[in-house]
Amino acid sequence: MNAADAQHGDDHIPARTAQPFPRIELRFGHPGRGYDPGEWVTVEYCIEGLNGERPRALERSALWYTEGKGEEDIGVHSFERFATAETIDRVVPDGTFAIQLPTSPLSYEGVIVKIRWCIRLRVFFESGRDHVSEHVFSVGRVPPSILP
């Protein structure tokens, strides 16, 4: 993977953890990360910093969520879980997959609420801990809202 093109996502680190966590680099097929509804999203990823700790499961998903004030909403568009020794070896430490986007919802950058799409990778370890990495992309071409 070309490090210049790859990006690290938002890694969710629990407040209580003191153990080092892996880094997940992910590259989208479109460098600008912008897609149209119904288009295929292809990603390549690489999980670094495992430090010899064997993952026991990996989840790959594409989802949208709302971000803003008030309660959040979320919709999982695609989900895969790999939890056997045979399947884990095929997807860790790196892999490629593709998903076809639905027609909605479109990404939206509002003031009170935003709609975001992301690819989420979640790694589970034998020790019981897990690590989540989210990589945001956009769907559609709705312009950002303007503060009144």
Add this chain to the structure above:
Amino acid sequence: MLFDHFQLRRNPFATRYVASARLAPRDSRGRVLDLPAIVDRLGAIGGSGAIEGPHGTGKSTLLFHLSEVIAAESRPVVRIRMRSQGDALGVLLAMRQAPRGGLACIDSWELLGTVGRSMVRCMARGLGIGLMVTSHGPTDLPTLVSCRGSRALLESLVGQLPGHAEWFGTTIIPADLDAAIVEAGEDLRKAFDMLYDRFERSRAGAPR
């Protein structure tokens, strides 16, 4: 790069960043709470207790984190969040899932009403499980922790939000926290909502 665009458009005061699970619980001076010590105190006061405090002072956050500590000790924990008095039956049914020696964590204890609370306490005694609840004031259970909001706590929590070094001092300044506390009082959830709005306006270049 679109990724950088999203970094700029993220509002650190959005619910997903200030939600209970994300922020480490702290006292009114902003110091991290000793959760194991509080769990020990729960045992010392008889196994049941209440986390009390005004609206938006971190009760649910503390209840969540304490339940995680207890569950990590392999003690069975049942988590129940009440939204209305109609949830009382659900509470009783959920408590029956907890084995003897377990703990029922009930958010919004007052919603049970007098009769509901009496029934839950009775059932807890009969089942041999403890209760850890949140309430807006003193209750019929011993007080485990009193939560209070403050400027120091708000500043400490804001310091935990993502990208703090990038936007604090520019997009959000200390005077914004002062204004939020004046308006919201001890209700830090309201203060976060105000800072969310302030962040959006500041990012759009609106004058203070």
